[in-house]
Amino acid sequence: MKFLKYLLYFLLGFIVLFLAAGVLKPSVNYGHEIIVDKPLKEAWAVHKDKSKYDQWLEGFKSMELISGEQGEIGSQYRVVVKPDEEQPDFEMIETIVDKKKFDFIRLDFDSDMMFFEQTTSFSEIEGKTKVKTESKVSGKNIFMRSMFAWMELLGGSFQAQEEKNIEGLKRVIEGNTTVYNLEN
Template sequence: MKILKYIVIVIAILIIGFLLLGLLKPEVAYDSEIVVNKPLAEAWAVTQDEAKMADWLPGFQKVEHVSGTPGTVGAVSDVYFINEGQEMVIRETITNLVPNETIEMTFTSDFMNMDYKLNMAPMDGKTKITSSTTTVGNGILAKSMMALAGSSIKAQEETNLENLKKAIEQNTKDYFPVEQTMKEGEMTIENEEIN
């Protein structure tokens, strides 16, 4: 009987400790950074291209627009992922947007809420990309789980950014065909002037 009593006490202490962890550390915040060997405009275009999102966000399936004007502040979308064979939907709201510089979003789900900021800056013909993330679990169990999983969540963001770096550096899509057409038109005019 004494052994059973000790087992119950140990289990109770572990449960209380687990729940306290969520109270003591209710949010997880982290920053990540990469440098990509492409100019800023192209790096920005790749990150905003829905067709490229599966290349850098594991399990990404699709985005469904809910309200607002897509790609602008206030736009709300549902983002679908497959995670361990289960469909997961996260609601995304754009809270700040400065093209070729920064995008800030909130993500909400049953399990957690996340504030996410992605910044880009030119750096000697390359692009420096930084992300800042703050996550908070919804409910005491989720908060405790987030506190325990903090390092793995940060590791996932670093993996996502490394995948983004590959997607940008391997990009072959021409996001600026108007500029190319204008250059070709200028060349034609110059050739006509020479003749």
Template structure:
């Protein structure tokens, strides 16, 4: 499953990229985020890997992040692997003007095992979740509103 999403953030690209790349900010815009533990390489460096932990409902999910390209403030490209799910995401940040940034996200999901059925039955769920992260990130960058405030 492949899809593209876009959101406009009313802040300079440099500020957007700084918050996007700061591990301390993730908990403020990714609901359920628990922790990021380095596995290999320098944090943020191409080829580095992290173990990401999330709470989704009553379950805790772990996924391995591998950074393929970190050319921020312009581009961030990574894969995320969890049981039965492979996600490749390319994020492009384009400066519209001095105060406005376009975030384009290109997402590819591949499923195996039981998750293949979930991906086939509920593809919209993955798209909605991806866009919700984008909306929450926009709110955090523009106004400081954290998902932790709920």
């Protein structure tokens, strides 16, 4: 009987500790910065080229416009990703919240379990381009907020994924051979 009592205390303590993380850290902030050996306008064009997303966004499957005008503030897209082979497809609604051509773009992503914000900024440095992301993810309930807080605390999951994707973007930008109309 004592064993069950201590087991119950342990489980209760574990649950309280797990949920406390979501209360104390309701969102996770992370980001990454790269310098690419390409001009700013070309880096911007490659970054917004949907045909190249699967080359640098791990698990990217598809993106379709569902409302608004393509590439304009307020437009919304259905984005489908497959985190890994064992998991089902994951769907999000992306909204372009703000942007300034060749400077930055701010996107919001909404799904059943989370809300995600990302700003990607571009600046020219001596003929090269600095690309910097600032991201924030928040779970939509205490369980998801707690899980995200522990994922970042124990393994830096969100930061690691951001670094992997943005380093992938660097490879795609620097290897780009597509000729873009750089005035758009």
